[in-house]
Amino acid sequence: MPETAVKNSIQTVVLAGNPNSGKTTVFNAFTKLRQKVGNYPGVTVEKKTGTLALAKDRIVNVIDLPGTYSLAVRSIDEQIARDVLLGRAPDTPKPDVVVCILDASNLERNLYLFTQIQDLKLPIVVALNMMDEAEAKGLTIDVDKLSKELGVPVVPMIATQNKGIEEIKQCIAEGVEARYERKWRMSPDLEEDVEHIVRLLKQHEGMDDNAAFSEAMSILSIGRPIASSKDSIKEFYKEEFLFQIQAIQDKLKKKGLRARSAAVEARYNWIKHVIKQSTTTEGDGTLALTDRIDAFVTHKIFGWLFFIGVMSIMFYLIFSIASYPMDLIDGLFAALGAWTESVMPPGILTDLIVNGVIAGVGGVVIFLPQILILFFFIGFFQDCGYMARAAFIMDRLMSKVGLHGKSFIPLLSSYACAIPGIMAARTIESSKDRLMTILVAPMMSCSARLPVYTVMIAALIPEASAWQKAGIMLGMYALGTAGVGVMAWFFKKTLLKHQKPIFIMELPPYRFPSFKAIMLQMADRSGMFLKRAGTIILAMSIVLWALMSFPKHDNLSAHDALQKSYAGQIGTMMEPAIKPLGFDWRIGIGLVGSFAAREVFVSTMNIVFNLDEEEEIESLRDAFQQATWPDGSPLFTPLVCIGIMVFFVFALQCLSTVAVVWRETGGWRWALFQLFYLTLIAYLAALAVYQGGRLLGYS
Amino acid sequence: MLSWLKKETNSSSATQERTLCDANNGQCVKIKCLQGQDSDCQRLREMGFSEDVEIEKLNDNHAILCKVCQTKVILSRQLAKNILISDEGDASMSEIKLLSELTEGHKATVHDFIEENDTCARLEEMGVTPGEPVEIIRYAPLGDPIEIRIRGYHLSLRKEEADLIQVTL
Numbered sequence: 074m075p076e077t078a079v080k081n082s083i084q085t086v087v088l089a090g091n092p093n094s095g096k097t098t099v100f101n102a103f104t105k106l107r108q109k110v111g112n113y114p115g116v117t118v119e120k121k122t123g124t125l126a127l128a129k130d131r132i133v134n135v136i137d138l139p140g141t142y143s144l145a146v147r148s149i150d151e152q153i154a155r156d157v158l159l160g161r162a163p164d165t166p167k168p169d170v171v172v173c174i175l176d177a178s179n180l181e182r183n184l185y186l187f188t189q190i191q192d193l194k195l196p197i198v199v200a201l202n203m204m205d206e207a208e209a210k211g212l213t214i215d216v217d218k219l220s221k222e223l224g225v226p227v228v229p230m231i232a233t234q235n236k237g238i239e240e241i242k243q244c245i246a247e248g249v250e251a252r253y254e255r256k257w258r259m260s261p262d263l264e265e266d267v268e269h270i271v272r273l274l275k276q277h278e279g280m281d282d283n284a285a286f287s288e289a290m291s292i293l294s295i296g297r298p299i300a301s302s303k304d305s306i307k308e309f310y311k312e313e314f315l316f317q318i319q320a321i322q323d324k325l326k327k328k329g330l331r332a333r334s335a336a337v338e339a340r341y342n343w344i345k346h347v348i349k350q351s352t353t354t355e356g357d358g359t360l361a362l363t364d365r366i367d368a369f370v371t372h373k374i375f376g377w378l379f380f381i382g383v384m385s386i387m388f389y390l391i392f393s394i395a396s397y398p399m400d401l402i403d404g405l406f407a408a409l410g411a412w413t414e415s416v417m418p419p420g421i422l423t424d425l426i427v428n429g430v431i432a433g434v435g436g437v438v439i440f441l442p443q444i445l446i447l448f449f450f451i452g453f454f455q456d457c458g459y460m461a462r463a464a465f466i467m468d469r470l471m472s473k474v475g476l477h478g479k480s481f482i483p484l485l486s487s488y489a490c491a492i493p494g495i496m497a498a499r500t501i502e503s504s505k506d507r508l509m510t511i512l513v514a515p516m517m518s519c520s521a522r523l524p525v526y527t528v529m530i531a532a533l534i535p536e537a538s539a540w541q542k543a544g545i546m547l548g549m550y551a552l553g554t555a556g557v558g559v560m561a562w563f564f565k566k567t568l569l570k571h572q573k574p575i576f577i578m579e580l581p582p583y584r585f586p587s588f589k590a591i592m593l594q595m596a597d598r599s600g601m602f603l604k605r606a607g608t609i610i611l612a613m614s615i616v617l618w619a620l621m622s623f624p625k626h627d628n629l630s631a632h633d634a635l636q637k638s639y640a641g642q643i644g645t646m647m648e649p650a651i652k653p654l655g656f657d658w659r660i661g662i663g664l665v666g667s668f669a670a671r672e673v674f675v676s677t678m679n680i681v682f683n684l685d686e687e688e689e690i691e692s693l694r695d696a697f698q699q700a701t702w703p704d705g706s707p708l709f710t711p712l713v714c715i716g717i718m719v720f721f722v723f724a725l726q727c728l729s730t731v732a733v734v735w736r737e738t739g740g741w742r743w744a745l746f747q748l749f750y751l752t753l754i755a756y757l758a759a760l761a762v763y764q765g766g767r768l769l770g771y772s
Numbered sequence: 773m774l775s776w777l778k779k780e781t782n783s784s785s786a787t788q789e790r791t792l793c794d795a796n797n798g799q800c801v802k803i804k805c806l807q808g809q810d811s812d813c814q815r816l817r818e819m820g821f822s823e824d825v826e827i828e829k830l831n832d833n834h835a836i837l838c839k840v841c842q843t844k845v846i847l848s849r850q851l852a853k854n855i856l857i858s859d860e861g862d863a864s865m866s867e868i869k870l871l872s873e874l875t876e877g878h879k880a881t882v883h884d885f886i887e888e889n890d891t892c893a894r895l896e897e898m899g900v901t902p903g904e905p906v907e908i909i910r911y912a913p914l915g916d917p918i919e920i921r922i923r924g925y926h927l928s929l930r931k932e933e934a935d936l937i938q939v940t941l
Binding site: 142143145179181182185210326327331333334337338341367371372373376377461464465466468469470472478576577578579580581582 | 841843888891893894895896897898899901902904909910912913914915916917919923924925926927928929930933
């Protein structure tokens with residue numbers, strides 16, 4: 074009977090392990106499609122949860138911890154991992170069993186995290202994953218011996234082939250006990266001091282053995298209590314206790330002992346012993362194929378060619394293949410709009426649904442195919458191991474401006490659309506590097522700017538040849554890219570300067586990626602994109618529609634009604650501010666409208682210049698040429714056209730981006746800061762173009 | 773290795789007393805005796821520079837940075853001249869270099885870190901600990917970062933980080 078009690082008490086299973094240990098594959102095998110991805114409250118760390126059916130009527134929760142190398146609490150990921158394991162994370166139940174996933178082909182380093190988890194005295198089951206790879210490396214692991222040495226059940230596993238999944242489920246279902254005695258030992262002197270602090274903690278703070286030990290190690294090695302990563306130890310404990318700790322620390326210093334290194338080394342020494350007992354190696358323990366591929370893809374010449382080739386193919390596919398489903402979606406929404414218009418009586422409601430809801434939401438959903446393709450490639454590169462190599466060869470270039478090597482995929486992706494780019498920044502572990510990438514990413518000219526550039530180039534040089542158009546377009550792309558470099562450098566020197574860039578990255582062996590995992594990730598990302606960005610775009614589309622439609626002036630022409638609408642009033646109010654750029658109130662409306670999405674500029678201009686939206690761009694061009702200031706001077710001079718384009722290069726006119734940044738940075742502060750600084754740069758750049766150009770004698 | 777040997781023979785043949793100023797960067801030496809004014813010697817002793825103590829010279833710019841009793845101390849050249857040394861370091865007489873000074877294919881053993889900061893802590897946790905063999909696999913096409921093999925897996929780190937790691941060949 075006590076056995077059943079153990080069984081039923083298991084409710085939460087936590088998966089822990091190093092990055093690249095196959096944690097996600099195990100999580101997918103456990104939860105199938107019963108998973109959901111969210112965020113831990115208040116931080117940007119992704120929280121993956123799901124359910125696992127241990128038996129027919131036994132469903133337990135599964136939490137996938139962020140992949141970390143350590144629990145030392147030096148990054149948010151580690152903090153979250155530790156908090157979840159200790160049952161301190163908000164809205165997260167304390168784990169009943171920890172499944173520690175170890176890469177069998179890289180056991181030594183993987184066991185380091187295991188020793189830290191074991192110190193927390195939780196019931197552990199080890200999933201010894203990637204047994205096939207260990208074999209390929211010439212490693213033979215005696216699982217029983219390993220289990221005996223570690224003191225926990227060990228289940229060999231090849232998660233990609235679904236081998237070992239049933240066995241480990243059974244192991245969890247049978248119940249696991251937390252029997253543990255610390256086996257790694259530091260030098261006797263240090264052990265004595267640790268024990269001393271443990272005694273003090275138990276006496277003064279009433280901690281139990283387990284908590285007191287972790288706390289003592291934390292205080293000795295990183296000089297601060299576990300509970301807080303920022304505040305100093307002084308705020309936590311009484312003075313006499315601090316005094317005693319200080320005395321111990323002084324003593325250690327005199328002896329030349331470093332508690333932190335001593336603990337790390339002690340753990341690794343014990344691991345060495347465990348491996349010696351349980352593992353035999355044949356050959357030199359290297360993977361010949363991985364080494365050969367690496368020699369090619371990181372080669373001084375071929376490495377670059379391969380990189381450029383792969384990236385070109387990816388972007389070619391994003392633009393070419395995606396255009397078919399994009400046209401289809403566009404057509405669907407247009408048809409839906411037309412159908413709605415035909416079945417509903419004309420009026421405000423129909424106008425709202427057709428021009429507000431359908432057009433607005435359709436304008437966002439249209440980017441879904443690009444996002445799916447991009448995330449397919451990102452998932453593929455990440456899982457097969459090429460991402461780390463690409464970061465390896467790109468890091469030098471990126472580090473020149475203070476960016477992380479892994480920033481290049483998010484930045485390149487932003488040429489298609491900043492939203493998947495910003496989401497792709499999740500692959501960067503360091504939060505500051507990630508924030509910087511997010512802050513500069515929208516300056517990469519995205520595909521939504523294309524319609525604006527096209528219209529303005531046509532207005533600038535009506536008879537432009539394809540080469541001239543391409544040249545101007547390329548110039549705009551180059552300008553944005555230069556902006557990324559300059560601003561990244563600027564942020565590194567100012568806002569984010571305290572962060573010393575750390576670039577310590579594992580280069581995992583090449584692996585065949587699991588397509589199921591990639592598909593699941595694509596589904597997650599696109600679901601998030603549709604849900605969050607979609608709701609905000611929907612709301613803003615309605616607001617913009619209302620601003621341009623009210624107050625109603627039925628007896629006026631569309632043009633006059635617009636001028637009298639709220640949007641028109643805003644435009645007129647803005648005119649003094651944008652006049653130095655050479656813009657009038659009508660362009661002002663376009664700018665206001667385009668803050669929802671950049672393409673809206675073109676459709677707004679169409680309405681503003683009293684055109685039917687169905688007409689082609691050529692007519693808008695004519696309208697531009699005829700547009701004048703009240704005094705009769707032409708409005709769209711070459712300088713104004715260039716000014717508008719430059720403004721669009723820098724300005725963050727995309728609500729979806731603001732919404733995604735808001736979500737990804739876990740608060741409104743960075744999102745609003747980004748909106749502000751990019752708008753400021755855009756304004757100043759357009760001002761420089763117009764005023765500078767006039768000084769030089771252009772019009 | 774060779775350059776160091778040459779230096780050794782030079783100094784012994786000249787039978788000249790070597791001071792801390794003459795030691796190479798990264799070299800472990802033993803203090804033979806202190807010379808000069810009593811007050812100077814007294815101050816040096818207070819900081820741990822006494823006879824038969826092993827010290828490691830880390831850097832030699834204007835002043836000299838060295839490690840004594842596991843703490844780092846900066847000395848003026850003037851004071852360093854007061855310290856006479858013999859080359860009986862603990863590092864089993866082998867030359868200490870920075871990991872970033874090695875070239876592709878070199879194998880070495882991790883000796884120590886020249887600083888104590890979060891980066892070093894991270895490296896230690898990733899398995900870069902004293903006594904562990906390490907191999908330079910390759911430099912990235914633009915010369916940075918560096919790919920190394922440690923504990924049977926591959927790690928990429930920037931030169932800045934490799935500058936923190938001392939190795940013995």
